[in-house]
Amino acid sequence: MPPKKNVVEQKAMLGRPSNNLKIGVVGLPNVGKSTFFNALTNASAAAENYPFCTIDPEESRVAVPDARFDWLCKHYKPAKEIPAFLTVIDIAGLVKGAASGAGLGNAFLSHIRAVDAIFHVVRAFDEADVIHVEGDLDPLRDMEIIREELRLKDEEFLSRQVSELAAAAKRLGHGGNAADKAKKEEYAIMEKVYEHVKAGKDVRHGTWSNKEVDVINTYHLITAKPVVYLANVSERDYLRKKNKWLPKIKAWIDEKSNGDVMIPYSGAFEYGLSLKTPEEKAEALKEANATSVLPKIIVAGYNALQLVYYFTGGPDEVRAWTLRKNTKAPQAAGVIHSDFERGFIMCEVMKYEDLHELGSDNAVKANGKYMQKGKEYIVEDGDICYFKFNVTAPAKKK
Ligand SMILES: Nc1ncnc2c1ncn2[C@@H]1O[C@H](COP(=O)(O)OP(=O)(O)OP(=O)(O)O)[C@@H](O)[C@H]1O
Numbered sequence: 001m002p003p004k005k006n007v008v009e010q011k012a013m014l015g016r017p018s019n020n021l022k023i024g025v026v027g028l029p030n031v032g033k034s035t036f037f038n039a040l041t042n043a044s045a046a047a048e049n050y051p052f053c054t055i056d057p058e059e060s061r062v063a064v065p066d067a068r069f070d071w072l073c074k075h076y077k078p079a080k081e082i083p084a085f086l087t088v089i090d091i092a093g094l095v096k097g098a099a100s101g102a103g104l105g106n107a108f109l110s111h112i113r114a115v116d117a118i119f120h121v122v123r124a125f126d127e128a129d130v131i132h133v134e135g136d137l138d139p140l141r142d143m144e145i146i147r148e149e150l151r152l153k154d155e156e157f158l159s160r161q162v163s164e165l166a167a168a169a170k171r172l173g174h175g176g177n178a179a180d181k182a183k184k185e186e187y188a189i190m191e192k193v194y195e196h197v198k199a200g201k202d203v204r205h206g207t208w209s210n211k212e213v214d215v216i217n218t219y220h221l222i223t224a225k226p227v228v229y230l231a232n233v234s235e236r237d238y239l240r241k242k243n244k245w246l247p248k249i250k251a252w253i254d255e256k257s258n259g260d261v262m263i264p265y266s267g268a269f270e271y272g273l274s275l276k277t278p279e280e281k282a283e284a285l286k287e288a289n290a291t292s293v294l295p296k297i298i299v300a301g302y303n304a305l306q307l308v309y310y311f312t313g314g315p316d317e318v319r320a321w322t323l324r325k326n327t328k329a330p331q332a333a334g335v336i337h338s339d340f341e342r343g344f345i346m347c348e349v350m351k352y353e354d355l356h357e358l359g360s361d362n363a364v365k366a367n368g369k370y371m372q373k374g375k376e377y378i379v380e381d382g383d384i385c386y387f388k389f390n391v392t393a394p395a396k397k398k
């Protein structure tokens, strides 16, 4: 088969490409951020077959649940099982005026700048004992405050950056070499982004060309980061699947933050569950006729980051490797080891579905479904890969 020409240009993505992406838990004070974070941490720690680490009290790595990974582990019975992870960071509450320095505003906002995506926790539980910084319960007002603070922070940051770029462009004058031209182009792009943000819009909701995305990505703007909204309801509302704010929250997101995901959950309920042993937990869920929504939240966070993973499998180790969507085979190999990328020869691929259906590597081969792919191959979610590589340098792995 002749190699397929890539006719459609790949759409560049906002954000940094990395195998270790982080998601920050953001919201007003006292809305349930730490409760959510602790529930996640406890639940992951309890799944003791996964290597788990708490990086520090505010940062934890949680395994991303995946039925395919679980099946592969059963299939290969490996000595080591390493799933995909998501690093979650608990960030202290933001208050109104944070962008102009209220509370510990600026410090918190810099923590948000350092993450790749945001879990925006919205309080939708009424609990007289839990003080609300804004006085009463109103999730829409709260979402507006947070959105506005994050946007203002970008606006302020962009205002400084654009003035610096303007001064630099002025110094350069007309003409100039390639670097000068690039600088002027950067100025034009960032001015456009600044206008967009000044008009009250988030960067992630703009339509940008690939070139613009490349420039935007070097600025780590807060409103460029994907957001997953988490509506924290009371245990009672969660169990009866009813809360008067949810339709309004959904409508607000559709209007102001179109395309972003919203997941209702109950911090109180999930935290309670996370303290139980697996048996107690199963019993409690059965009794309440409910499920925990934490796995769905982790997967939503992972998806918001536009991540996919491929697997490597065998008796030594079954492992999930994280990639940004649209990564080509050599770069995918490079996630394992830079030598794999440098000396890339080819990638042997099985589709998870084929292995699952046919039952063994040999059956997949016998059915002609064991593929050999070259350096233009874009690794797909669920591929099981075996890389062939050749480097003359001695630092070979395996
Ligand atoms: N769904 C819920 N129903 C009832 N109470 C809840 C719920 N979720 C959290 N709480 C309670 O709300 C209080 C505040 O929660 P938490 O400490 O998690 O907030 P936070 O957002 O981390 O606050 P801060 O910004 O101060 O760090 C706690 O007492 C917690 O038990």
Ligand SMILES: [Mg+2]
Residues within 6 Å of the ligand: 033, 034, 035, 090, 091, 092, 093
């Ligand atoms: Mg907290």
